[in-house]
Amino acid sequence: MKIVTADVIVTSPNRNFVTLKITTDEGLTGLGDATLNGRELAVVSYLRDHVVPLLIGRDADRIEDTWQFLYRSGYWRRGPVTMAAIAAVDMALWDIKGKAAQMPVYQLLGGASRDGLMAYGHASGTSLPALFDSIREHQEQGYRSIRVQTGVPGLKSIYGIAAQSTGEERYDHEPAQRGAYPAEEDWDTRAYLRHLPTVFEAVRHEFGPDLPLLHDGHHRMTPIQAAKLGKSLEPYDLFWLEDCTPAENQEALRLVRQHTTTPLAIGEIFNTVWDFQALIKEQLIDYVRAASTHFGGISPLRKVMDYAAQYQVKSGFHGPTDISPVGLAAQMHVGLAIHNFGIQEYMQHGARTNAVFQQSFTFADGYLHPGDLPGLGVELDVDEAGRYPYEVAYLPYNRLADGTVHDW
Ligand code: CS2
C-alpha cells in the first residue's frame, strides 16, 4: 500500500491546529497531529517542504522504518519542530494500519489492559470560593481526579487560571492568547510558596482525603524551592507535583527527590525517549508527561512506557487543548494498551474544534475510552477546517517585580 498524497491542514477553530492527512493508493486515509503551540507554522514548513516530498510513493505499512528514516536521515535530530513533524507521520500511519486491519489502534498495540483511562481536569480560581466552585463543577462533569491551580495574593495573573477567559469565543486554552506579541505576566516564587500549602489544606478540608489532587508548578522553581514545596505539600497527599523545576536541568530532580515523597511528574516539553532515560533509570520521577504529538508519535511513546515499566514509573500523558483531538486519541490508544498507565490529562476542546474533528472517544464517570472505530477514531472535516484560517497566537511570558524575565 503506497502513500499517494500527504496534506498539511492548518485550522484555528478555537485555537490553532496543524494536522497531517496521508492518503494511500487503496483509498485509506490517516491523520496525525503536528501542533506546536505558538510555533505552529515552523512545523507546517518542516512537513510541507521537507517531509511530504519524501513520503510520496513510500510503503504506508512500514511505520517503524518510516520513523527511523525520517529521524536518522534528517541528521539534525530531536527538537520539538522535528519531533512534532515525525509524530504526525507516525500517528497517520498507525491510523491507516488500524483502518486496513479493521481494528482500533489499541488492539494493534496488544489490546486493552483496562476498561477506561482515569482522567483529570483543570480546576482553578483566583480565590478559594471560586476554586471550590470549579472543583465541584468538574466533579459534576464526572471528573474523579482534579488539578488545582489558584491565584496568589499580590500577583495579577498566574499560570492555569481559567477565569482569565471564559465562553466559547475564548482562545481554547487559558494562558495562550491570539495576538501578535506574548502577554506579559508577573511572578513571585516566595509568595507562591507561602500561599500554595494553605490552598491545599483548605481543599483537603473541604473535599476530604480521597479525591486525587494534582498541581503544576510550570517550571518556575529552583531545585531547593521545589524540594521545599514538595515537603510542605506532603500532608495533603498529592497525586503529583508537575514540572516543579525547568526540565532542561535534569539533575535538579535528584535534589528534589532527596527531600520529598510528593510524587513527581515531568516531560511535557520533552521530545525523545532519551530525555527520560536518566530520570527513569534513577527513579527520579513517578510519571511520564510526554505527549504523542511532541514526542515523535505513538511508536516512541510506547517504547518509553515499556522502559519506564521496569522502574514502576507510570504514564501521565500531556493532554491540554493544544494537543489536537488526533493527538489526544493517539495517546488514549497507547494508555489503554500499556500496563503502566497512570492517568490522562483531559481538558476538553471547544465546540468549534469538535465540529472540525469528529471523534469517537467517550468520557463517562471520570474515565476516557478511545472507542472502537478502526484506526484512531478521529476524522477531519476539511470544509469545516477551512472556515477557520490560522491566527497568530502566543503563550505568555513572566517577569519578576524588578523586571527580570522568569520561566513561564
Ligand atoms: C500545561 C499546559 O497542561 C499542562 O500541564 O502545562 O497547559 C501548557 O501550558 C501548554 O500545553 C503549553 O502549550
Ligand code: MG
Ligand atoms: Mg503542565
